[in-house]
Amino acid sequence: MIDKNKEEWAIWITSFDVNESYFEIAQNIYFFCGDTEGSLMKFVQSKDYKSEGIYELSKKYPLAHKNGIQKILIAEEDNLIFTISYDQKAKGFDGINGNGLNK
Numbered sequence: 001m002i003d004k005n006k007e008e009w010a011i012w013i014t015s016f017d018v019n020e021s022y023f024e025i026a027q028n029i030y031f032f033c034g035d036t037e038g039s040l041m042k043f044v045q046s047k048d049y050k051s052e053g054i055y056e057l058s059k060k061y062p063l064a065h066k067n068g069i070q071k072i073l074i075a076e077e078d079n080l081i082f083t084i085s086y087d088q089k090a091k092g093f094d095g096i097n098g099n100g101l102n103k
Helices: none
Strands: 013-018 030-035 040-045 055-061 069-075 080-085 090-094
Touching: 013 069, 030 055, 030 069, 030 080
Parallel strands: none
Antiparallel strands: 013 030, 030 040, 040 055, 069 080, 080 090
């Protein structure tokens, strides 16, 4: 049953960053997306990438921020990911396991 008193909210991708250094060899390309709910997601090449060019969700870090993520920056050499959000906070994450750096 649908509660007509509740508004339904859609979740939208608001930010995106890709590991650009791998484009030359076209291997292990992955990217991160942030959304309006404040979650951070990692997408990787699927098994059918070469024939279909499809990426699949590898990991989701729900509610990395309290509000939507504005910007993502991947610092590949240091294996770090930085995010800036509408909650007026910047956060750093370990690029390998996703652990927050500020905990």
